Amino acid sequence: MKxxxxxxxxxxxxxxxxxxxxxxxxxxxxxxxSITGNSIKEMLLVIPPIFILLGLLDxxxxxxxxxxxxxxxxxxxxxxxxIFIGSAAAGPLYGAFPVxxxxxxxxVKFMNILIFLGAWSTTKIPMFLFExxxxxxxxxxxxxxxxxxxxxxxxxxxxxxVYKNEVEELYENAKTIN
Amino acid sequence: MDSYIFYxxxxxxxxxxxxxxxxxxKKALKKAWKAFENILPEFLVVILLVGLLLxxxxxxxxxxxxxxxxxxxxxxxxxxxxxxTMIPGFVAFPTAAILLQNGAGHxxxxxxxxxxMMVGIVTLPxxxxxxxxxxxxxxxxxxxFFSFIVALIIGMVVI
Numbered sequence: 001m002k003x004x005x006x007x008x009x010x011x012x013x014x015x016x017x018x019x020x021x022x023x024x025x026x027x028x029x030x031x032x033x034s035i036t037g038n039s040i041k042e043m044l045l046v047i048p049p050i051f052i053l054l055g056l057l058d059x060x061x062x063x064x065x066x067x068x069x070x071x072x073x074x075x076x077x078x079x080x081x082x083i084f085i086g087s088a089a090a091g092p093l094y095g096a097f098p099v100x101x102x103x104x105x106x107x108v109k110f111m112n113i114l115i116f117l118g119a120w121s122t123t124k125i126p127m128f129l130f131e132x133x134x135x136x137x138x139x140x141x142x143x144x145x146x147x148x149x150x151x152x153x154x155x156x157x158x159x160x161x162v163y164k165n166e167v168e169e170l171y172e173n174a175k176t177i178n
Numbered sequence: 179m180d181s182y183i184f185y186x187x188x189x190x191x192x193x194x195x196x197x198x199x200x201x202x203x204k205k206a207l208k209k210a211w212k213a214f215e216n217i218l219p220e221f222l223v224v225i226l227l228v229g230l231l232l233x234x235x236x237x238x239x240x241x242x243x244x245x246x247x248x249x250x251x252x253x254x255x256x257x258x259x260x261x262x263t264m265i266p267g268f269v270a271f272p273t274a275a276i277l278l279q280n281g282a283g284h285x286x287x288x289x290x291x292x293x294x295m296m297v298g299i300v301t302l303p304x305x306x307x308x309x310x311x312x313x314x315x316x317x318x319x320x321x322x323f324f325s326f327i328v329a330l331i332i333g334m335v336v337i
Contacts, residue, residue: 011222018226028233036229043225047214049188055210056191059202094221094301097308098213114317121321122295127271134271135278135287142335143288146328154320162313170310177216177308 046091051098058102066106074109079152082112086119096120104174110167111159118151220304227300231263237276244290246283253329256286260293261322262300270294288332292325 005012022029070078089096096117103113123144131140195203244256274287282290297318298305305314 007219008222011219011226014223014226018230021230031233032226032229034229035232036226039225039228043221046184049184051210051214052188052192052207053184054213055206055208056188056195056203058209059206060195092301093295093298094217094224094304097304098217101213101308117317118296122292127295130271131291134275135291136336138336139284139288139332142332143292143328146331150324150327154317154324157320158313158317161316166310166312170308170313173310174308177213 047095050089050091050095054098054102058105061106063106066103066108070103070108070112072109074112078109078112079115082108082116083119083123083148083151086116086121087123087125089120089124093117093121098177101174101177104171110162110170111155114155114158115152118147118155122147122151217304217307220307224300224304228263231300235259235263237273237280240290241277241280241282244277244282244286246281246286248283248286252283252286253289253326256282256290257293257297257322257325257329260290260325261297261318263294283333284336285329285333288336289325289329292328293322296321296325 018029018032022033068074070081074081086096089099099120100113100117103116128140128144131143192203195206240259244252244259246252248255270291274291277290278284278287299318302314302318305317309317
């Protein structure tokens with residue numbers, strides 16, 4: 001009980017501050033709370049299947065298989081798979097982090113995880129359709145064409161900027177998270 | 179729309195898994211719950227902060243500061259606004275369309291959309307939990323600057 005209060009301390013403080021704000025500026029506070037309510041609804045709609053799929057992946061797919069397809073020596077196959085899985089995903093960026101943790105546990109190459117993260121953040125297929133409808137074909141296609149090399153370059157730079165032992169530490173950490 | 183696909187996929191695989199091995203399925207569900215509960219406290223803080231930010235930054239306020247004549251300064255502002263807000267895509271794109279109609283420029287919108295999706299300042303605590311401080315901060319900085327390249331090219335392509 002004590003432990004969970006400590007973990008949710010920041011949440012309780014934030015909630016308290018927004019409640020306080022509502023006393024002074026009723027309209028702003030209530031708008032903030034109603035947007036929060038909508039986000040929670042969205043979260044509950046999108047998140048559960050992602051986590052269930054994650055759990056199943058963790059239990060059923062052996063580490064060797066993941067290493068073969070997305071590990072150190074997976075080459076182009078690993079890069080393409082990372083882009084595909086990231087692009088097919090649904091939900092906001094924070095949904096990608098637990099998936100990345102399972103990938104770490106399963107021995108996926110760090111650069112492929114970074115590419116996956118980039119793809120999840122910006123080249124999602126369902127979002128692309130939305131973008132085309134809202135902002136026009138030229139805008140959406142141009143952005144997609146810049147984004148694909150962009151996320152690979154960002155992943156490449158990032159993987160060069162971190163030391164091997166830092167990556168190893170992250171992979172160790174991932175084991176304790178899930 | 180795509181959440182239906184995910185629910186169907188998760189349900190089918192779950193049933194399949196259950197018939198194949200009940201114990202393993204139970205373990206998978208336990209893991210799923212643990213992974214979820216693990217980031218729930220950070221999630222909740224993020225969601226509250228996003229609610230507050232969106233309440234302050236409504237479409238009218240945003241299009242006022244990133245009009246098409248605002249140039250690179252407007253692009254910078256748009257990139258900053260995109261970095262601190264976090265809106266789901268199916269709200270973001272219609273919002274971006276409204277901003278365009280209200281006088282925002284294409285370059286500025288490109289920067290806004292790009293940082294909106296790739297840079298997450300409010301989600302940084304969650305990201306750090308998985309990727310550590312160094313990588314998370316570097317990734318966000320790189321994505322921030324990348325958005326200017328996106329803005330530049332969109333500015334040249336879309337008239």
